[in-house]
Amino acid sequence: MTATTVPAGPAPPPAPERGGGRGLRTRLRKEAALAYVLLLPALVLFGAFSFYPFLRNFKLMLYETPPVPGLPSRYVGLHQIIPTITSTQFTQSLVTTIIFVILVVPISLLLGLALAVAAHRKLKGMAVYRVIFSSTVVSSVAVASVVFGTLLNPVVGLLPWLGINPTPPALENTTWALPSVALITIWQFLGLSFIIMSAGLQSVPDELLEAARIDGAGSWTRFWRMTVPLLSPTIFFAVVVSTIYAFQAFGAVDILIGNQNAVRLHTNVLIYNILNTLQIESNPGAAAIMATVLFLIILGLTLLQLRFLERRVSYAR
Amino acid sequence: MAQVSFDGVTKRFGDTTAVDDLTLSIPDGELLVLLGSSGCGKTTALRLVAGLEEISAGTVSIGERVVNEVDPKDRDVAMVFQSYALYPHLTVAKNIEFPLRQRGVDKEERTTKVKRAAETLGLGDLLGRKPGQLSGGQRQRVALARAIVREPLVFLMDEPLSNLDAALRVQTRADIVELQNRLKTTTLYVTHDQVEAMTMGHRIAVMSEGKLQQVAAPEALYAKPTNVFVAHFLGSPGMNLVEGMLVESASADASGGGGRGTLSVAFAGASVPLPAEVADSVRGSGPDVVLGLRPEALHLSPDGVIGASVIIVELLGAETHVICHTETGARIIVRQGAGAPKPRIGEPVRIAVEPDPEAYHLFDSSSGNRLGGP
Known part of the structure; x- marks a missing residue:
C-alpha cells in the first residue's frame, strides 16, 4: 500500500462542524499547556536534583583529576574506568558491601516475617504491637545510630551490662564493626519488612488455611506448604527492596564509624x-565511575523485580 | 459414615450469639440443608462441626464421638467452601491429592484415588492445570473432588453453588444430589436459597437469628410452616401474610353445622371465611391473628372475598405474579396460570381463596407461631 492509494469503501463522513472540531483541538492544546505548567515545579526539582546530577555523573566519568590540587581536570575518555573498578580500594569496598547485604537481608526479612506472623493473629491489643513493629520505618538513621551507638558503648551501653565486652569495643573492632552497623540497618529495615510481610499475609485467604486445616495439615505444614508459597511474590519483592536498601547504606557507617576510626576500611x-573518593581524595572521576557501578547493580535488581511482578499476574486466583 | 448431632449448642462471639441452643440430629446418610438468611448462624453451625470455631456451650458429636475438643483434621469431615478455597499454587491433581498426602496415604493408593475422584467429577483432562486456569464450574468440581477423595464421615458444604451462574447452578445442584445419593455420606449443606433447599434436602432446618425455627422434610415444611418466619421464607414468592381478627358470625348458621357460626378472619376491606376444619382447630385463639395464604392458593375472581388493587404484574412465562395492595396497604401476591387474563395496573380486583383447608395458615399475631395443631 502506498500513501496515494484511495481508500476503498465509503468516504469518511465530513467533520460535523468545522468550528466545533477546531474548538476541541484548541481546548486539548490548552489542557496540555496547563498540564505542563502544573508539572513544572516537579520537573524543576527532578531536573535540578535528579536528572542533572545523573547526567553530569556520566560526564565526570570521562575526566581525570590530577592528584595535585589546583590543576585542571583532564579528558581521558573511558581510560580510567578499568583501573578504577579493578583497584583494591573499590573491590574491597564492593566485597564489604556484599557481606553487609548478606548480613542485613536474610535476617531483616526473617524477623519481619516472624513478627508479621505473630501480629497476624486476631488478638486484642494487636494493633498496638503492629504500630510498635512498624515504627522503625519512621525513625531517622541519625537517631537510630545515636541510640545504637550508646547501646554499644563499652562504658554506659547495654553490651557491658549484658557482660559482653569485646576488646577493642564493638565499633572499633575489626570483627564486630560491620555486624554492628548491619544490626542498626536490620533494625531500621525491620519496620518496612514487617509492613510488607503483613500486607502479604493479609492477601492469603483465611479459607485456604482453614481448608488445609480440615484436609489434615498441621500448623507447620500450613505455614510451609500454603502460606510461604502464596507469600513468595511478597518475599521476592521484599528481598529486592531490602537488597537495594542495604546497597545504599550510608548513614549508620558515617555516624558510628566515620573517617577517623581505625576500622573504617572494614566498614x-x-x-x-x-x-x-570525592571529598577526601578529591577524585570526582573515580567517584562517578563507582556511582555508575552501583547504579547498574540497582538497575539490575529493579529489572529483575519488574520481570517477576509481570509473572506474578498469572499467579492470581 | 455417621450421624451428626448438635446438643444444646451455643456459639457466642463477644456479645453476639451466633448459634443459640441448637439441638439437631442428622441421621447417617441424610442430606440436611441448613437454610436461613445471611447472619442467621447457619455457616457458624457448619464451622462448629468442622472444628473451625470453638463451641461456647453444648456438644457436637460425629457418630458416637463428642468432637468438641477434637482438632479439625481428626474429625474426618470434608468441607466445600463458598470460595472453593483451592490451593492456587498446586495443580488440580495436587489439590485433590492434598488431604490424602496429609494423612500419609501411600503414593500408589493416592494416584488411584485421585484418578477415581477426578473421573467421578469429569476432571480427567484438567489434572495438570492450576486453579487459576479453570472456570468457576470446574473449580467447584475440583473442590468437590477434594472433598470426596478421602471418603470422609461427613460432608460440609457452605453455599457451594452461590458463585456459579444460574444455569450451571441448576446443573451442579442435580450433580451434588446424585453424588450424595451414590456415596450415602451424611451431608450438611448450608444455603440461603430456598429453591436449593427445597430441591436438594432430605430435610431442611430453617434458622433465624441463631435459633432453629423448624426442621422437617421439604413438603412438610412447605405445607405446615411452624411460624410466620418459615412461612414467608419458603416459597417463591413467599406466603402472603395479612394481619386480621378472628370474628364469629351467626349469619351462616345453616351451613356451619353443630349450631356454630362461621369463623372468619376480618381486615379492612375483606372478611375471609375459614373452612370448618380450620375454624374448629383455631376457635378460641386470637382474636388477633396473621392469616397466611400462598400465592398459588389465590386467584382473581369477581366473587372473591378480598378487595384490592393491582400494583405490579410480573410475567414469568408459565405463570404471572399479580402484586396487589389491599385497602390497608397489605401486599398480596396472586400467582396466576399462563391462561388467566392479565389485569391492568391500578385495576380494582377481587381475590378468591381456594376452598381447600390446606390453603389456610393461621398464626398467633404476637408470637408468630402457628395456630391449630402442628
Whole structure:
C-alpha cells in the first residue's frame, strides 16, 4: 500500500462542524499547556536534583583529576574506568558491601516475617504491637545510630551490662564493626519488612488455611506448604527492596564509624567509599565511575523485580 | 459414615450469639440443608462441626464421638467452601491429592484415588492445570473432588453453588444430589436459597437469628410452616401474610353445622371465611391473628372475598405474579396460570381463596407461631 492509494469503501463522513472540531483541538492544546505548567515545579526539582546530577555523573566519568590540587581536570575518555573498578580500594569496598547485604537481608526479612506472623493473629491489643513493629520505618538513621551507638558503648551501653565486652569495643573492632552497623540497618529495615510481610499475609485467604486445616495439615505444614508459597511474590519483592536498601547504606557507617576510626576500611561500603573518593581524595572521576557501578547493580535488581511482578499476574486466583 | 448431632449448642462471639441452643440430629446418610438468611448462624453451625470455631456451650458429636475438643483434621469431615478455597499454587491433581498426602496415604493408593475422584467429577483432562486456569464450574468440581477423595464421615458444604451462574447452578445442584445419593455420606449443606433447599434436602432446618425455627422434610415444611418466619421464607414468592381478627358470625348458621357460626378472619376491606376444619382447630385463639395464604392458593375472581388493587404484574412465562395492595396497604401476591387474563395496573380486583383447608395458615399475631395443631 502506498500513501496515494484511495481508500476503498465509503468516504469518511465530513467533520460535523468545522468550528466545533477546531474548538476541541484548541481546548486539548490548552489542557496540555496547563498540564505542563502544573508539572513544572516537579520537573524543576527532578531536573535540578535528579536528572542533572545523573547526567553530569556520566560526564565526570570521562575526566581525570590530577592528584595535585589546583590543576585542571583532564579528558581521558573511558581510560580510567578499568583501573578504577579493578583497584583494591573499590573491590574491597564492593566485597564489604556484599557481606553487609548478606548480613542485613536474610535476617531483616526473617524477623519481619516472624513478627508479621505473630501480629497476624486476631488478638486484642494487636494493633498496638503492629504500630510498635512498624515504627522503625519512621525513625531517622541519625537517631537510630545515636541510640545504637550508646547501646554499644563499652562504658554506659547495654553490651557491658549484658557482660559482653569485646576488646577493642564493638565499633572499633575489626570483627564486630560491620555486624554492628548491619544490626542498626536490620533494625531500621525491620519496620518496612514487617509492613510488607503483613500486607502479604493479609492477601492469603483465611479459607485456604482453614481448608488445609480440615484436609489434615498441621500448623507447620500450613505455614510451609500454603502460606510461604502464596507469600513468595511478597518475599521476592521484599528481598529486592531490602537488597537495594542495604546497597545504599550510608548513614549508620558515617555516624558510628566515620573517617577517623581505625576500622573504617572494614566498614567501607560503596556509598561511603564514593563519598570519600570525592571529598577526601578529591577524585570526582573515580567517584562517578563507582556511582555508575552501583547504579547498574540497582538497575539490575529493579529489572529483575519488574520481570517477576509481570509473572506474578498469572499467579492470581 | 455417621450421624451428626448438635446438643444444646451455643456459639457466642463477644456479645453476639451466633448459634443459640441448637439441638439437631442428622441421621447417617441424610442430606440436611441448613437454610436461613445471611447472619442467621447457619455457616457458624457448619464451622462448629468442622472444628473451625470453638463451641461456647453444648456438644457436637460425629457418630458416637463428642468432637468438641477434637482438632479439625481428626474429625474426618470434608468441607466445600463458598470460595472453593483451592490451593492456587498446586495443580488440580495436587489439590485433590492434598488431604490424602496429609494423612500419609501411600503414593500408589493416592494416584488411584485421585484418578477415581477426578473421573467421578469429569476432571480427567484438567489434572495438570492450576486453579487459576479453570472456570468457576470446574473449580467447584475440583473442590468437590477434594472433598470426596478421602471418603470422609461427613460432608460440609457452605453455599457451594452461590458463585456459579444460574444455569450451571441448576446443573451442579442435580450433580451434588446424585453424588450424595451414590456415596450415602451424611451431608450438611448450608444455603440461603430456598429453591436449593427445597430441591436438594432430605430435610431442611430453617434458622433465624441463631435459633432453629423448624426442621422437617421439604413438603412438610412447605405445607405446615411452624411460624410466620418459615412461612414467608419458603416459597417463591413467599406466603402472603395479612394481619386480621378472628370474628364469629351467626349469619351462616345453616351451613356451619353443630349450631356454630362461621369463623372468619376480618381486615379492612375483606372478611375471609375459614373452612370448618380450620375454624374448629383455631376457635378460641386470637382474636388477633396473621392469616397466611400462598400465592398459588389465590386467584382473581369477581366473587372473591378480598378487595384490592393491582400494583405490579410480573410475567414469568408459565405463570404471572399479580402484586396487589389491599385497602390497608397489605401486599398480596396472586400467582396466576399462563391462561388467566392479565389485569391492568391500578385495576380494582377481587381475590378468591381456594376452598381447600390446606390453603389456610393461621398464626398467633404476637408470637408468630402457628395456630391449630402442628
